[in-house]
Amino acid sequence: MNKISFCGSIITDVIKMIPRWPDRGMLVPIGSVKRAVGGSVCNTAIDLKTLDPSIEVRAIGKVGDDENGAFAVDFMRAKGIDCSLVSRTGERPTSFTDVMTVESTGERTFFNLHGADSTLVPEDVDAAALGCDVFHFGYLLLLDGMDAPDEEYGTKAARLLASVQAAGVKTSVDIVSEQSERFARVVRPALKYCDYCMVNEIEGAMATGRDPDDLKGVCEGLIELGVREMAVVHSPGAGAALDGAGLFTRVNSLRLPDGWIKGSVGAGDAFCAGVLYAVLRGFDAELALRLGSCAAAANLSAADSVSGARAFAETMSLERRFERR
Secondary structure, X not given: OOEEEEEEOOEEEEEEEEOOOOOOOXXXXXXXXXXXXXXXXXXXXXXXXXXXXXXXXXXEEEEEOOHHHHHHHHHHHHOOOXXXXXXXXXXXXXXXXXXXXXXXXXXXXXXXEOOXXXXXXHHHOXXXXXXXXXXXXXXXXXXXXXXOEEOOOEEHHHHHHHHHHHOOOXXXXXXXXXXXXXXXXXXXXXXXXXXXXXXXXXXXXXXXXXXXXXXXXXXXXXXXXXXXXXXXXXXXXXXXXXXXXXXXXXXXXXXXXXXXXXXXXXXXXXXXXXXXXXXXXXXXXXXXXXXXXHHHHHHOOOOOOOOOOOOHHHHHOHHXXXXXX
């Protein structure tokens, strides 16, 4: 398999480096400001294309008819991403996120505007014409049009994923980290039409009701909710996978030296890109998790979401350079 489509969140990140998080009502200086691409489509597509430029990678979504939209599309095209199915709309501005990043730790907090990509609906995607091997959708809980209720499928996202599966394309989903009670209503219907699900331990726990420290239990919950081929959960300490046949695999994260982490925005997307590349190439679960952890580690070396991405061989070399936990 060598063709993959990424559909959903297309965002411009405005990364603001701060020395510490302020107390309520207090002020801290912003050390620097940088604009970068963000969101599931931009991040994961670019990370995967960087791993292996021979993979055909396509972006699907909506941006505003504005400077941020042009920036995101031009950036992806420069990285070799097919953006022919990214449309522009004057209805809303391009989605953007203020990413407040603490310089010393890389810890980040997000403030997001739901913009043009939130007008995306199933009718905007011609499932029968996709012609790809894998269709990755992200993020559930961030796209208003896709999170909307659907009488037959539960949500519009579930309707889209069902149509993609019916067209013979494998489906994959990611979830955004959100503090809300919407997980059962929005996430669970979509999982019924997923071949692969890749989430962090908090998102997985909220979707399944399992303990976030029990990675196997979270994976089991995702399979029980309908994920067919493989449920993958990543945490700071390890990545874990459970396939439809019941085989569980766990790989610990790399132990990174002081000063390596410049930012953590997009680390989950980088992990996801590594696992998706493994799916395309037919790697086993252990190698998929090893690659995912190395891709995440590479991402952490840069303040933005994609500048840390590296080719496959260089990415995998990190596990020879650093010990695992």
